[in-house]
Amino acid sequence: xxxxxxxxxxxxxxxxxxxxxxxxxxxxxxxxxxxxxxxxxxxxxxxxxxxxxxxxxxxxxxxxxxxxxxxxxxxxxxxxxxxxxxxxxxxxxxxxxxxxxxxxxxxxxxxxxxxxxxxxxxxxxxxxxxxxxxxxxxxxxxxxxxxxxxxxxxxxxxxxxxxxxxxxxxxxxxxxxx
Amino acid sequence: xxxxxxxxxxxxxxxxxxxxxxxxxxxxxxxxxxxxxxxxxxxxxxxxxxxxxxxxxxxxxxxxxxxxxxxxxxxxxxxxxxxxxxxxxxxxxxxxxxxxxxxxxxxxxxxxxxxxxxxxxxxxxxxxxxxxxxxxxxxxxxxxxxxxxxxxxxxxxxxxxxxxxxxxxxxxxxxxxx
DNA sequence: AAAACCATGTAATTGGTTACATGATTGG
DNA sequence: CCAATCATGTAACCAATTACATGGTTTT
Numbered sequence: 001x002x003x004x005x006x007x008x009x010x011x012x013x014x015x016x017x018x019x020x021x022x023x024x025x026x027x028x029x030x031x032x033x034x035x036x037x038x039x040x041x042x043x044x045x046x047x048x049x050x051x052x053x054x055x056x057x058x059x060x061x062x063x064x065x066x067x068x069x070x071x072x073x074x075x076x077x078x079x080x081x082x083x084x085x086x087x088x089x090x091x092x093x094x095x096x097x098x099x100x101x102x103x104x105x106x107x108x109x110x111x112x113x114x115x116x117x118x119x120x121x122x123x124x125x126x127x128x129x130x131x132x133x134x135x136x137x138x139x140x141x142x143x144x145x146x147x148x149x150x151x152x153x154x155x156x157x158x159x160x161x162x163x164x165x166x167x168x169x170x171x172x173x174x175x176x177x178x
Numbered sequence: 179x180x181x182x183x184x185x186x187x188x189x190x191x192x193x194x195x196x197x198x199x200x201x202x203x204x205x206x207x208x209x210x211x212x213x214x215x216x217x218x219x220x221x222x223x224x225x226x227x228x229x230x231x232x233x234x235x236x237x238x239x240x241x242x243x244x245x246x247x248x249x250x251x252x253x254x255x256x257x258x259x260x261x262x263x264x265x266x267x268x269x270x271x272x273x274x275x276x277x278x279x280x281x282x283x284x285x286x287x288x289x290x291x292x293x294x295x296x297x298x299x300x301x302x303x304x305x306x307x308x309x310x311x312x313x314x315x316x317x318x319x320x321x322x323x324x325x326x327x328x329x330x331x332x333x334x335x336x337x338x339x340x341x342x343x344x345x346x347x348x349x350x351x352x353x354x355x356x
Numbered sequence: 357a358a359a360a361c362c363a364t365g366t367a368a369t370t371g372g373t374t375a376c377a378t379g380a381t382t383g384g
Numbered sequence: 385c386c387a388a389t390c391a392t393g394t395a396a397c398c399a400a401t402t403a404c405a406t407g408g409t410t411t412t
Contacts, residue, residue: 002272009279019391033274040372062380062391081276081283089272090213094180097211100327101187104255148345149278155337163333167326197363218400240363240408
């Protein structure tokens with residue numbers, strides 16, 4: 001079900017072709033929230049169009065078809081976003097899974113991984129912050145979506161960075177005690 | 179592939195039955211990293227046993243079978259954790275997806291959701307912190323796994339809380355300008 | 357005795373990834 | 385004219401969820 005709404009939301013932000021949407025899933029939204037490949041996107045767009053939640057608004061070269069949400073699609077999206085989200089849905093995140101399983105490693109190995117994680121997080125923070133400054137400098141044409149995503153990413157990586165530091169201390173403390 | 183390693187990791191921390199593992203996926207690891215239902219776990223345990231990465235270490239009432247990782251399983255897990263993790267894998271997180279699509283809502287609606295998110299995050303932080311204090315008070319028997327998870331959760335929710343506040347300001351600013 | 361919970365499994369369906377397939381357009 | 389990229393689609397396979405199915409044990 002989530003893919004439907006991801007597509008509706010992306011189209012609500014900006015009308016796009018299936019190809020465009022595939023690219024957009026490789027950016028912020030794909031890194032932190034949800035991703036999909038083109039082989040999943042094209043059939044889903046067809047279904048959404050059949051349900052009249054999206055429609056083709058222009059056709060271009062190479063069979064390119066740009067979709068936009070219909071008013072019905074906007075309503076469906078709004079209902080979903082404002083509706084009850086009791087369970088938060090299932091989560092799949094291989095990166096975080098690795099972090100959670102670290103305690104299965106010997107201390108020295110765990111420290112190596114934790115240092116790597118910290119480095120990676122620091123690097124990502126730097127990338128996102130410089131991107132944000134570029135965007136701000138390039139004028140006010142900052143659309144909400146990418147901006148929200150970048151901020152979310154920066155804060156998430158900061159949390160990861162801090163966690164890795166804390167975890168590393170815990171492991172060191174455990175090593176000393178033994 | 180990830181499920182295999184999730185199971186190996188959980189068993190490395192503590193030998194468990196399929197039923198136990200199902201419950202454990204409903205806690206920290208399921209909320210932040212990876213989850214699975216029993217109908218996926220039992221067949222996967224059978225496959226892991228066939229590959230000699232896990233083994234049955236005891237049988238109890240009601241056909242209960244407790245599994246533990248074998249040395250080969252431990253090696254496989256270690257290789258995976260220390261191996262190259264170039265792409266971080268795909269991410270699926272419905273909660274975060276909702277956040278990313280918020281910009282499709284009208285400002286007033288978005289503010290309602292953002293306030294809800296902030297409240298939820300604050301509440302989760304409180305729950306996790308009190309749980310951690312309880313654990314600390316209950317003595318030193320704090321195993322690494324749940325502890326790491328709780329800390330990760332607390333930091334993640336803090337990031338979410340901060341993000342929601344920031345996003346709310348952004349939306350308010352956009353509202354005024356229009 | 358009944359309800360709640362422990363404990364395991366399989367089958368049917370849906371969701372998602374990888375591989376296969378084709379062709380147009382643009383830039384160098 | 386060649387390579388890169390744009391653009392769309394389907395098929396085969398694997399992963400995951402939901403529904404079906406059974407029975408033992410503990411608690412009230």
